[in-house]
Each structure stands twice: as C-alpha cells, then as structure tokens.
Amino acid sequence: MFRHIEILSALFCLLLLYHNVNTKLCPAGQRKIYGQDKCEDCPKEQYSTNKGEEIVCLHCSKCKEGSEIDVKCNPTRDTRCRCKPGYTPVDMLKQTFCICEVGYGLEHAGKLCIKCIHGFFSNKQNSDCQKWKECKSGIRIPGNNTSDAVCNPVIATSTPKTITTSYIATDVHKVISTSTPKTITTSYIATDVHTVISTLTPKPQNKDRFYILWLVLVCGVILLLMGLLYHKCITTYCILNNTKLVSRKESACKKPVEESGEKCLSLLV
Structure with missing residues (x-):
C-alpha cells in the first residue's frame, strides 16, 4: 500500500517538473x-x-x-x-487620494492647502478659510484656525418711557392757537422733553390753513341760514295770499245765493 503511494507521488512530481520546463513564462x-x-x-x-x-x-x-x-x-x-503641498494622504503607501484638513484652506484653485492665518478659520475638509465674526458686543470665546469666534449675547435695550405732560395754553403764539385757556393733557413716547415740546408746537403754515378753513366754514353756514330764511319768507307770503283769495271768493259767492233763495220763497207764497 505504501509502495503505491510513493510511486504516485513520484509521478506527480515528474509531471510538475515537466510542466514548469515546457511552460513559457x-x-x-x-x-x-x-x-x-x-x-x-x-x-x-x-x-x-x-x-x-x-x-x-x-x-x-x-x-x-x-x-x-x-x-x-x-x-x-x-x-x-x-x-499636493499642504495636503494629507488618506493612503500613506500610494497617496492617490489626499485631503486638505480642517484648519487649512484651499489656495490657487486647489493647488495648495495652506493653514488659515490669524483671524480666519475652516471647519470643513477641502474648504476655504473664512473670516471670524466681528463682535460688537464683545468676544466671549476667541476664534482659532478651526472654529469661529463666539460673541457675547446682545443685551436688549430698555423700552422708551411714556412721558405725560400737561400744558395750560394761554397764548395763541406759544403752544396752541386757542382763544380761551384750556388744559391740554398729551401722552407721547419720547426720550427727550424737547421732542415733546416740538411736537406740540404747530407750524405757521398749518395755522394759516386752519384760519382759512374756519372762515370758509362760517361763510358757508351764514349763506345757508340766509337761504333758509328767504325760503321761509317766500313760503309764508304765498300762504297768506292764498288764504285771502279763498276768503274773498267765499264771501262773493254767499250773497247771490241768499238773494236767489229769497226770490224763490216769494214766488212760492
């Protein structure tokens, strides 16, 4: 049995040797x-x-x-x-693919990858460097080449107070054109007393227009009253004339009737 195995092994080795000799590499x-x-x-x-x-x-x-x-x-x-300069290889052996790391920015159409200078940052791979925020309220966390600056929260400004001022107008040329003294209470939302006073003082041009408007209105009312009075007089006159004519006709018609009646009674008798 073992003899046959040795013979087969020897034949297999000879075949391999023959194949390697005759096969062209x-x-x-x-x-x-x-x-x-x-x-x-x-x-x-x-x-x-x-x-x-x-x-x-x-x-x-x-x-x-x-x-x-x-x-x-x-x-x-x-x-x-x-x-390329500044890039980091993903595969250290072949370097067929490289990236521009966070904190670096692309320059010259992607040919260079340069670290962001002070005042700039990049938080993504293969991106440009961006400028830090300008904090008007103050910087809470300073920026670096990988993150932007963080600003202090903006404090909301206080709302303007409501100022209530009272004025007694006794002069037409001072505050408001009025003939009789009046107490005027006006509420304004303002931050300066001078602003309130300036808003109360009317402009001369508006005052002239106010006078003209009142004059036209008074003239119109007078004309309207005169027209109504004239119409009433005409109506009253016409009514009186019609009453007199009617009374005259009645008196003229009564007399002949009575006379004709008396004549008829005398004939019957």
Whole structure:
C-alpha cells in the first residue's frame, strides 16, 4: 500500500517538473496570449511587474483629488502619486487620494492647502478659510484656525418711557392757537422733553390753513341760514295770499245765493 503511494507521488512530481520546463513564462511588462504559448506587451495604461503566465495586465492607478503624479505609469511599473503641498494622504503607501484638513484652506484653485492665518478659520475638509465674526458686543470665546469666534449675547435695550405732560395754553403764539385757556393733557413716547415740546408746537403754515378753513366754514353756514330764511319768507307770503283769495271768493259767492233763495220763497207764497 505504501509502495503505491510513493510511486504516485513520484509521478506527480515528474509531471510538475515537466510542466514548469515546457511552460513559457512571460517577462515583466508582457502577458501571455490566451490559448497560445506566446507573450505580448501589456496594452496602454496597463502594466505587469513580475514574470509569469498571466493572460491579463494590471491597470495603472490614477492620482485623485489632492494628489498629483510623481512617477508616470509604464509597462513594468504602476503610477506613483504624491500629495499636493499642504495636503494629507488618506493612503500613506500610494497617496492617490489626499485631503486638505480642517484648519487649512484651499489656495490657487486647489493647488495648495495652506493653514488659515490669524483671524480666519475652516471647519470643513477641502474648504476655504473664512473670516471670524466681528463682535460688537464683545468676544466671549476667541476664534482659532478651526472654529469661529463666539460673541457675547446682545443685551436688549430698555423700552422708551411714556412721558405725560400737561400744558395750560394761554397764548395763541406759544403752544396752541386757542382763544380761551384750556388744559391740554398729551401722552407721547419720547426720550427727550424737547421732542415733546416740538411736537406740540404747530407750524405757521398749518395755522394759516386752519384760519382759512374756519372762515370758509362760517361763510358757508351764514349763506345757508340766509337761504333758509328767504325760503321761509317766500313760503309764508304765498300762504297768506292764498288764504285771502279763498276768503274773498267765499264771501262773493254767499250773497247771490241768499238773494236767489229769497226770490224763490216769494214766488212760492
């Protein structure tokens, strides 16, 4: 039994040795043609680094965002990339992808990644540096290259007080044009007494308009009363004339009737 196993093992080793001797291995930069014992160069943008009997080559790597080509790809070597100035590699070995860290900003259309200077910050990757806030109420937390400044809360201003002032107007030219003294109580929301006084004093132009308006109104009332009086007189006169005419007609008509009646009675007798 063991004798047969030794014989089979020896035959298997001989087959492997025969296969390695008669199989053609393609050198680096080439691949084996499928179904044939021949080799050919790797296509463009492909490579192979070791000799072997592979029928395919590997694709060249591409340098991505934040990275640039250090050594170009060729049939026997892959592309070698490097990070742009200021960028940080995600993959330390190949450096095909790099980022501009927080606290740094992009410059010159993304070709450089520079640390934000004093007064500027960036809180996102691959972003520009932004200016700190201008705090009019004071800075509560100073800013740095990774965070903005925090301002003190704005204190709400107190509401204006209501000032109630009383004035006794005894002169037309001082406060308000009035003929008789009156007590005027006026409420204003103001922060200065001079503002209240200035709002009470009317302008000369408005005073003239006020006089004209009153004059026109008085004239209109007088004309209206005269018209009503005239209309009443005419109406009264017409009524009196009509009453006299009616009484005269009645007196004229009564006499002949009585006379005609007497004549009729005498005839009957």
